[in-house]
Amino acid sequence: EIVLTQSPGTLSLSPGERATLSCRASQSVSSSYLAWYQQKPGQAPRLLISGASSRATGIPDRFSGSGSGTDFTLTISRLEPEDFAVYYCQQYGSSSRTFGQGTKVEIK
Amino acid sequence: EVQLAESGGALVQPGGSLRLSCAASGFTFRNHWMSWVRQAPGKGLEWVADIKEDGSEKNYVDSVKGRFTISRDNAKNSLYLQMNSLRAEDTAVYYCAIGWGSHGYWGQGTLVTVSS
Numbered sequence: 001e002i003v004l005t006q007s008p009g010t011l012s013l014s015p016g017e018r019a020t021l022s023c024r025a026s027q028s029v030s031s032s033y034l035a036w037y038q039q040k041p042g043q044a045p046r047l048l049i050s051g052a053s054s055r056a057t058g059i060p061d062r063f064s065g066s067g068s069g070t071d072f073t074l075t076i077s078r079l080e081p082e083d084f085a086v087y088y089c090q091q092y093g094s095s096s097r098t099f100g101q102g103t104k105v106e107i108k
Numbered sequence: 109e110v111q112l113a114e115s116g117g118a119l120v121q122p123g124g125s126l127r128l129s130c131a132a133s134g135f136t137f138r139n140h141w142m143s144w145v146r147q148a149p150g151k152g153l154e155w156v157a158d159i160k161e162d163g164s165e166k167n168y169v170d171s172v173k174g175r176f177t178i179s180r181d182n183a184k185n186s187l188y189l190q191m192n193s194l195r196a197e198d199t200a201v202y203y204c205a206i207g208w209g210s211h212g213y214w215g216q217g218t219l220v221t222v223s224s
Contacts, residue, residue: 033210035211037211044203047211050212051210090153090210095167099152099153
């Protein structure tokens, strides 16, 4: 099983600031099958990024994904009030899919 | 419009069984892998199982192997999760989602509580 470790656990930032979230895999993620999700309280997760760097339909371009192999990053260029939420990475390159434990982006 | 509607969640005693359903509409169900993902109260997301378009391939997280069975009925546009030998640690909101990863569509979830 590929273990995904997200850091930091919590990110305290102000609107307008840049957020950089990390997702590190215990082994290489096949074909960059890495996704990022946003989840707000009481809601289902929302897909942001697939294939490590492709924005999902309707996702603003302030969200970007990068990385390959074992190290991946989600960047939010300028935080909007609606971006404060929990973010998860997921690998789906092996038959045992896994999620990271999440990074909470909170208002400072 | 794509819609996924889970049902079947309930309060069940440890060791009991439950069958979850997910009714799909707005897309060609038989052409897509489908998945179950769960989230324990206050915790993160955990992939549970997924199934190929024709049901010929199924994958499970280790903690549910031998206890849970994923299945589908393409004629009824429905996904199922049969859960046996339930444990307290299976308590969670269970979501169905389209695909085997990068899930662009999710249901609203159904709550399963395992407690005596």
